[in-house]
Amino acid sequence: MGASSERDATEPAARDAVVLGRAGLDALVAVLIADGRTVVGPTVRDGAVVLAPLDGADDLPWGVGSELDAGRYRLTRRTDGAAFAHTSGPQSWKNFLHPQRQKVWDAAQDADGSLTVTAYQEERPSYAFLGVRPCDLRAIALQDRVLAGGHYKDDGYARRRDGAFLVAVECTEPGATCFCVSMGGGPAADPGYDLALTELADATGPRYLTRAGSPEGARVLDRLPNGTYEEGDPATAERAGAAVDAARDRMGRAMPPLDLRALLGSSLDAERWDDVAARCLSCGNCTMVCPTCFCTTTEEVTDLTGDHAERWQRWDSCFDLDFSLLHGGPVRATPRSRYRQWLTHKLGTWHDQFDSTGCVGCGRCVTWCPVGIDITEEVTALAKEAGR
Numbered sequence: 001m002g003a004s005s006e007r008d009a010t011e012p013a014a015r016d017a018v019v020l021g022r023a024g025l026d027a028l029v030a031v032l033i034a035d036g037r038t039v040v041g042p043t044v045r046d047g048a049v050v051l052a053p054l055d056g057a058d059d060l061p062w063g064v065g066s067e068l069d070a071g072r073y074r075l076t077r078r079t080d081g082a083a084f085a086h087t088s089g090p091q092s093w094k095n096f097l098h099p100q101r102q103k104v105w106d107a108a109q110d111a112d113g114s115l116t117v118t119a120y121q122e123e124r125p126s127y128a129f130l131g132v133r134p135c136d137l138r139a140i141a142l143q144d145r146v147l148a149g150g151h152y153k154d155d156g157y158a159r160r161r162d163g164a165f166l167v168a169v170e171c172t173e174p175g176a177t178c179f180c181v182s183m184g185g186g187p188a189a190d191p192g193y194d195l196a197l198t199e200l201a202d203a204t205g206p207r208y209l210t211r212a213g214s215p216e217g218a219r220v221l222d223r224l225p226n227g228t229y230e231e232g233d234p235a236t237a238e239r240a241g242a243a244v245d246a247a248r249d250r251m252g253r254a255m256p257p258l259d260l261r262a263l264l265g266s267s268l269d270a271e272r273w274d275d276v277a278a279r280c281l282s283c284g285n286c287t288m289v290c291p292t293c294f295c296t297t298t299e300e301v302t303d304l305t306g307d308h309a310e311r312w313q314r315w316d317s318c319f320d321l322d323f324s325l326l327h328g329g330p331v332r333a334t335p336r337s338r339y340r341q342w343l344t345h346k347l348g349t350w351h352d353q354f355d356s357t358g359c360v361g362c363g364r365c366v367t368w369c370p371v372g373i374d375i376t377e378e379v380t381a382l383a384k385e386a387g388r
Contacts, residue, residue, distance in 0.1 A: 017211040017232030018221060020197075025083070025208065026057035027228040028167075028195075031220055032128040037165060040096060041130035042089070047075060049089040051096070054130065061086060068363075069176050071372030080201035084131055087175030090368055092136055092291035093129055097160050098143060104298065104311040120310075122156065128165040134189045135180045135362040137168050139291035141192055145354055146294055165216065168193035172200075172243040176252035177363030179376055183255060185361055187247040189213075195220065198240035209240040253363065253376045256383045260357070264348035267382045268340065276378055277336035279371050284317035286365035286373075287342065292358050295323070318342050343378065 020028065032039050041054045044061045054060070065076040066086040078085055103120040110116060132140070140161075147157040171178075171187035180186060189196045194217035197208040209232060212218040287293040297316040302309040316323055319338050324331035332338045350358035359375075366374045 017209055017237060018224070018229040019232055019236055020208040020210050020224075020229050021205065022057060022062075024210075024224065024228040025060070027224050028210075028220070029054060029056050029130065031223050032130075032165060035126075035128075035220075037126045037128040039128045039130055040093075042084070042086070044075065048073065049075070049086045051089070051091045051093070057083075060084075060131075065173075066175065068367045069372075070366050070374045071369055073367050080206065082199055082201040082206045084169045084197070084199045085173050085201065087173075087178065088133055088136065088362055088364060090289050090364065092289070092362075092364070093132060093140055094143065094291050094294075096127060096129075097140070097164070098147060098154070098157050098294060101312055101314045102156055104313050107309040107311075109307045122159070124159045124162070126163060127160065128167065130167045130169075132166050132168045132193065133171060133362070134168065134187060135178075135185055135360040136291055137166065137189055137192050138180075138185050138360045139362070140166070141190075142292045142354070142356065142358065142360070143294060145356075146292075150354075165220075166193045166195075168196040168213075170196060170198045170240075170244050172198070172247050174247050174251050175363060175367075177366040177374075178251050178361065179253040179255055179363060180361035181248050181251050181254070182257070182376075183357060183359055183361035188244050193217070198244060200236070200240055200243065207236075209236055253366070253374070255361070255376050256380050256388075258383055258388055260347045260379065261349075261351050263379070263383055263386060263388065264344040267386055268344070270382055270385050272378065272381045272385055273336045273340050275381070276339055276373060277334065279373055280319075280335045280339050281370060282319045282321075282335045282338060283370060284319040285368050285370060286375075287317040287319060288315065289364040289368045290346075291362060291364070292346075292360065293317075297323075318345070343375065347379070 029039050039054045040051055042049045042061055043052050043054065043059045044064055049061050049064065060083040062083050063078045063081045064086055065078045067074045067076050068087060105117055105119050107115055107117045144161060147154040148161055168189040170189050174187060191213060193213040195210055196213055197210050200207050200209065212221050295316045295318060296313050298311055298313050300309055300311050318341050321330050332341055346358040350356060
């Protein structure tokens with residue numbers, strides 16, 4: 001992993017925090033592009049905030065907010081011009097680090113009938129992610145553990161992740177489906193970022209307290225042109241800290257304060273699974289939008305001559321009936337068993353595999369479920385049924 005993948009949070013930055021305005025954000029994007037990086041950040045498309053390459057700060061969703069609930073997502077207009085006052089959209093950084101579809105190898109039949117198989121290796125991208133929320137920062141750390149540091153390393157993920165420059169944005173306005181605090185996170189950015197921004201919007205327009213979290217982040221700050229930033233001051237830092245602290249008390253949802261691993265492990269026969277199965281469409285939306293779900297399958301494609309074939313890896317979901325297909329049929333044939341598998345793995349057996357929970361409390365699975373199934377509500381119902 002590169003310098004931007006593993007951090008020493010105690011390493012001092014070359015400069016104290018600075019304050020950026022809109023021009024300063026544009027200068028930051030320009031510096032990152034000048035380094036040869038593809039800058040990816042939030043922008044508005046098709047009625048949602050999505051992640052896409054940015055040409056400059058003008059592409060950010062200035063003055064856009066979001067209104068969401070279980071199974072509901074709408075954009076709103078804001079009067080303060082803030083660029084990061086929306087909550088997370090349907091995409092996460094997984095879409096770039098662990099793409100939905102990627103080639104594994106090519107196979108070609110030679111003239112003598114022999115077969116040549118060549119592993120596919122894409123050109124190593126150089127990403128800068130602008131606007132990484134603290135929950136997504138934790139999700140990237142979890143994916144690092146699974147895909148780059150686990151028993152079965154994903155070399156493609158490691159290449160894309162290595163050296164990726166992360167610009168975190170701390171949350172000052174959590175959404176109605178956010179529950180990161182109850183999952184051990186919070187609106188403040190954990191170590192792992194190169195730069196961290198805290199948005200402060202007032203009558204003068206949005207400003208961004210910006211601090212470095214890595215030597216590379218400090219070098220980028222040092223390259224900002226004069227006149228595009230102001231030096232940070234204690235009053236601004238105090239105001240930014242207070243805004244983030246206040247957001248901790250305004251989470252829209254919360255997991256019950258229990259040992260979730262133990263609860264799920266003892267609830268395999270709970271009646272609540274029948275209730276949720278009656279509503280679940282088994283569409284897999286929750287796994288597709290989840291920033292930590294990593295399951296994949298492979299498929300082979302060939303041309304009409306049969307002389308060339310390719311293997312592709314693509315996302316898969318434990319809600320797919322074929323996901324557990326073995327000789328004789330699927331292991332988990334009912335929506336009840338598939339939803340139970342997803343939830344017990346995410347909150348329970350992740351601990352056995354990776355020494356942590358698999359949920360960061362971003363709330364995407366709640367927002368983007370077509371029928372509004374709420375993971376915090378289901379766990380609370382399981383706890384009540386278990387008498388806890």
